[in-house]
Amino acid sequence: MPRQRHSTPDDRQRAFEALVLPHLDRLLGFASRRTATLVDAEDAVQDTCLRAWAAFDELRDPGSARAWLYRILRSVLSESSERLARRARLLPITRLDDVHESLVAGSGESVFDEMAHRLDREVLQAALAAIPEDFATAVELHDIEGFTYAEIADTVGAPIGTVMSRMSRGRRLLAAVIAERGREWALGAPVDSGIRRMPRSS
Amino acid sequence: MSEHSQGAIPHRLPHDWQRESERHEVIASLLATYIDGELPPEAAGQVEAHLVACRRCTKEVALQRQLAASLGQLGGPVASAALHTRIRSALAAAPVPVPVVAPRQPTGVTGLGVRWRWIGLAAGLPLLWWAGVTLREPSRAPRPDAAPVGSGAPVAVGAAPLLDSLTAQWQALTGPLPGRDRDVDAVRRALGMALVPLVHPALDLEAVWTTSAWGELIGALAYRHEGRLLVQYAVPDGVLRHSPSLLGAGDSVVAGTRADSLRLLVWRTPGGASVLMGATTLDRLRALRSSPSQAGQAGASRRPSARPR
Numbered sequence: 116m117p118r119q120r121h122s123t124p125d126d127r128q129r130a131f132e133a134l135v136l137p138h139l140d141r142l143l144g145f146a147s148r149r150t151a152t153l154v155d156a157e158d159a160v161q162d163t164c165l166r167a168w169a170a171f172d173e174l175r176d177p178g179s180a181r182a183w184l185y186r187i188l189r190s191v192l193s194e195s196s197e198r199l200a201r202r203a204r205l206l207p208i209t210r211l212d213d214v215h216e217s218l219v220a221g222s223g224e225s226v227f228d229e230m231a232h233r234l235d236r237e238v239l240q241a242a243l244a245a246i247p248e249d250f251a252t253a254v255e256l257h258d259i260e261g262f263t264y265a266e267i268a269d270t271v272g273a274p275i276g277t278v279m280s281r282m283s284r285g286r287r288l289l290a291a292v293i294a295e296r297g298r299e300w301a302l303g304a305p306v307d308s309g310i311r312r313m314p315r316s317s
Numbered sequence: 318m319s320e321h322s323q324g325a326i327p328h329r330l331p332h333d334w335q336r337e338s339e340r341h342e343v344i345a346s347l348l349a350t351y352i353d354g355e356l357p358p359e360a361a362g363q364v365e366a367h368l369v370a371c372r373r374c375t376k377e378v379a380l381q382r383q384l385a386a387s388l389g390q391l392g393g394p395v396a397s398a399a400l401h402t403r404i405r406s407a408l409a410a411a412p413v414p415v416p417v418v419a420p421r422q423p424t425g426v427t428g429l430g431v432r433w434r435w436i437g438l439a440a441g442l443p444l445l446w447w448a449g450v451t452l453r454e455p456s457r458a459p460r461p462d463a464a465p466v467g468s469g470a471p472v473a474v475g476a477a478p479l480l481d482s483l484t485a486q487w488q489a490l491t492g493p494l495p496g497r498d499r500d501v502d503a504v505r506r507a508l509g510m511a512l513v514p515l516v517h518p519a520l521d522l523e524a525v526w527t528t529s530a531w532g533e534l535i536g537a538l539a540y541r542h543e544g545r546l547l548v549q550y551a552v553p554d555g556v557l558r559h560s561p562s563l564l565g566a567g568d569s570v571v572a573g574t575r576a577d578s579l580r581l582l583v584w585r586t587p588g589g590a591s592v593l594m595g596a597t598t599l600d601r602l603r604a605l606r607s608s609p610s611q612a613g614q615a616g617a618s619r620r621p622s623a624r625p626r
Contacts, residue, residue, distance in 0.1 A: 128408060136401065143400070144393025157400050162506070164404045168411055169507045169527050169534055194509070219376045239391050257353060258388035264326075264355045275326060283349035286381045 131171050134180045135164060141260055142188055148240055148255065149192050159195060163188040182270045185256070189270070211246075211291035218294055242292040250285030253278055326350060327360050340367065345374055352381050411503050479560035480592065482530045483550050484579060486537075487594055490546065494524035494539050501525050504536045510553045510588030512536050517605050519543065530556055542605065547595035554589050563590065582606055 142163060146156035166187050167174075174183055243251045252271060256262040264282070268275045327347070344367045350356045351364045368375050504525050505512040514522055515538075523546075524539040536551035557563055563571065563583055571583040581594035582602045593602055 131408065132405070136404075139396035139401065139404070140393065143396045147394050153394055156394070157396075157403075160396070160400070161404050161407060165407055165411055165503075165507060168408050170529070173529065218380060219373050236391055239388060254388065258385045259391055259393075264350070264353070279326065279347070279350045279355075282353065283346055286349055286384050287377075290380050290384055 127171065131168055134177055135167055135184060138181055138184055142184060145185065145255065145260065146188060146192060148243060148251075150195075155195075159188065159191050162191045166191065179269070182262070182266050185260075185270045186272075189252070211288050211295065214291035214295050215287045218290060238293065241296070242289050245292045245296075246285060246288040250281050250288055253281035254285040254289060257282060326355060326357065341371065341374070344371075345377065348374060348377050349381055352378060352385065407503075410500055411507070479530065479552065479556065479563060480581065480583075483552075483581075483592055483594065486528060486530075486550075487548055487579065490539070490548070495526040499523070499525045501538075504551075508534055508536050508551060508553060510551065511586050512538075512551045513586060513591070514538050515540065515549060515593070515605055520547070520605060531559055542595065542597070542601075545596055547593060547597070547602075547605070550592040550594075551586070552589045552592060557590055 139160060142160045143156055146159045146163075147153055150156045150159060163184065167184060170187075174180060243255060249271070253267055256267045256270060257264070262270065264275050264278045267278045271278070273281075344364055347356060347360070347364060351361055356364065368378065499522055501512060501514060504527050507527050514525075519542055521541045522538060523541050524537075526537050527534050528537055528550075529535060530552075533553065533556045535553065535556055538549045538551070540547045540549070578596045579594055580597060580599045580602055581592055582599070583590055583592050584606070585591075593606055595602065
């Protein structure tokens with residue numbers, strides 16, 4: 116597919132803005148779940164736009180602009196993560212697996228059921244921040260951003276089978292985190308929405 | 318659950334299960350794919366048949382659906398008008414990149430081509446031997462366009478595709494230069510590497526912009542020197558990898574000739590290399606590059622900003 120051609124710089128900027136600016140809200144939402152403050156998230160989105168601008172002529176298919184932008188944003192966030200990320204209080208995955216097991220294998224009402232109506236923004240963000248980045252990214256791109264599995268695979272550079280696994284595992288871990296912390300949140304404990312990430316899924 | 322590294326969504330599940338637990342495990346691992354409507358109809362039908370009898374998987378489906386629905390309603394911040402303005406202003410100030418097509422690599426070699434290559438190699442061996450002796454023997458005055466300026470092993474710049482690419486770009490600079498705002502900081506941010514403009518009384522910085530090679534960004538700084546155009550390309554390590562001979566030069570400064578009159582110098586900088594080229598002499602390039610004000614160029618923090626005209 117040919118590279119994009121624009122007759123004048125103004126033409127190029129108009130085409131770029133028409134393609135990129137509609138995604139700003141979503142990009143900002145994704146970034147804000149990975150940065151300590153909204154200002155950091157805005158800086159990451161601006162940096163993303165500048166990099167996208169520099170590489171705009173390399174974008175061969177305008178239809179894939181969304182996945183392309185998220186790829187750039189993930190790269191920007193990855194580079195700044197050491198600078199921006201807070202320390203994590205991570206829950207061990209094996210313990211989360213046990214919690215999930217009790218959720219689906221138990222016969223009675225689970226903590227998750229009790230918590231279901233309390234799944235507000237704060238709780239979900241805190242839970243997303245408590246699971247490994249790869250799993251959280253897959254779940255967020257699908258459930259929040261509306262990506263298909265193929266688009267997620269394209270964005271994160273992984274085979275579609277890997278995306279399937281990350282979706283499945285990510286939702287299980289998410290449910291387990293909510294159940295694990297549900298009781299304290301239900302009792303009015305502050306929800307720690309600080310950004311904390313396990314580095315990568317294994 | 319291990320990741321599906323084979324990378325395929327199954328169209329149907331096998332019927333010859335050895336054990337019921339094996340069937341359960343496989344189906345449980347596909348429940349998210351089923352819920353998200355990404356499973357082909359036949360495999361989805363098999364999952365549904367399993368759900369009729371498996372309370373555990375039914376709970377899992379309900380759990381995941383509830384979570385997905387909650388996440389789908391999760392709102393986020395809205396990009397403010399100020400952010401839109403900031404981004405538009407930044408874009409307006411950013412230089413428009415000038416893309417460069419990387420030199421085409423040979424895609425195949427015919428039998429005739431192979432024969433000629435062997436003949437060429439046989440003929441070239443004495444020349445290579447001569448070049449090696451010449452370059453190692455100071456009294457024989459090595460050709461100035463093929464020797465390293467600093468210490469280190471000689472480098473055959475002719476085998477550097479990067480230099481071919483930059484030469485093509487230099488030759489394409491026939492009209493008005495891009496990046497006449499000379500926004501060094503914008504280019505530096507885009508590159509993510511040290512970008513050290515040359516500072517010399519006989520040099521005028523005329524333009525700064527970004528370009529690309531092999532899909533990666535490189536920076537370009539154009540100077541006017543005694544009426545002639547000189548261009549300094551800032552090449553990140555990622556691009557430099559396409560020219561192993563330059564990487565192999567280590568900290569040596571490499572000098573070379575391209576396109577008859579074009580001379581160039583290559584030296585390493587933090588995070589990449591600088592390539593200075595122009596239709597002038599190598600001695601002049603060396604003098605401009607080794608100006609006393611360039612002594613501190615290894616430190617990114619001491620870089621000057623674009624000078625106002």
